[in-house]
Amino acid sequence: MTTIEAIIERAKDGTYSVYCKDEIFSGAGETLAEAKEDMARQMSFYRETALKEGFKYPSFLDQPFSVHYHVDMPSLIEYYVESGILSLAGVERITGINQKQIWAYLHGTKPRKEQVSRLEKGFRSLQADLDAVFVSAS
DSSP states (O other), X not given: OEEEEEXXXXXXXXXXXXXXXXXXXXXXXXXXXXXXXXXXXXXXXXXXXXXXXTOOOOGGGGSOEEEEEEEOHHHHHHHHHHTTSSOHHXXXXXXXXXXXXXXXXXXXXXXXXXXXXXXXXXXXXXXXXXHHHHOOOO
């Protein structure tokens, strides 16, 4: 099964965009789910149009495929901080990155690759904690 890599970003107006790293497809929406659905519709529409009009299209569209989403870290932090779900202090606690540096990421500074890794590790740790709390007994 082919796996397509896609990036998720949150715009300043609060909407979401999803775009493929190595393909031409993208989507947008008021919510993350809407953006993903929009991209899936665009992919389907592109294939249908290509078949109808007789032009080439990516072969992976003819078979089952999956999309692996990567979240743009500043967008993720912005969502959780601006929504009030997490504070800068909370993000610092789960990532080990100073609040001032996190604030800079929220205001345009691009995190280095190592910092993105620390951010991802921190959020995955939070996810693992929540998964442990909400695991269902079989």
